[in-house]
Amino acid sequence: MAKPRVYTTTAFVLKYRNYGESDRFITFLSRELGQVQGFAKGVRRSTSKLTGHLELFHNVRVSFAVGKNIDVITEVEIVKTADKINDSLSILSCALNITELAINLSAEGPGNEAIYDLLYQTLNALNGSDEDNAEKLLAYYQLNLLFISGLAPEYKECVECRCKLSKQDHVYNATAGGIICPNCTNKQIGSLTNLSVNSIKVLRYIESTDIKSVELFPIPKPIISDVNKILNLHINHHIDRKIRSSTFFKVTD
Ligand SMILES: [Zn+2]
16 A cells, blocks of 8 residues: 555654755654654754754654655654663663664564564663663563564574573574584584573573563673673674674664
8 A cells, every 4th residue: 555645653763874964864663664764854954843853762753755765754743752871871882782673673564563662662761771771671672672583592492402401501602593502512613602501591581571670680790791792692693694784783874
């Protein structure tokens, strides 16, 4: 069905790219419409009615006029700001990581509801979070996004022989896509990364619970850093392959 000439949706501002002297191309994620690209004419002029409304991570009600090559943004109303994210560089870095992943794993059109809802939860929690919680929220987002996308790492059984893993430290192999049991480690191609039994427990805990519980649950910094390291290795290997993009995690244009 063709889009009407003018349409409105609620969406997150995920990314922008400056164009010319005062314009911007903006990438949104809408729950109903999926990824939407819009052209914000004159947005960088202080006199524009769009100015200040289309900042990164804001949730906005935005109207578009259908254009020949790209739809033009005509009206914007802020639903929820995310200004506090900018107060800390490490929280900002987590938020940029989160939106970049959302861009890489969402698509135009319907079918992006789960990614949108996860983004909504995580950005809300991150806006006003302290730096210690940011890493936990990033791990929650990344692991859930991997499950939504069917790309989650295997950490309940050996990814090679499918034996149940004993409660001990193990190794993770990005190429294989998960944990390898001691009997299978010799057959591996690619590097092995140590994963402690406590990090494995944290992965299982994050998978089994909600974002609020993850925020409240005390996870020692070395453990959550270890979990994030494994998730990043997994994402870099599997999502990079999926999107065939060398620009993954590059947060600026
Ligand atoms: Zn095995």
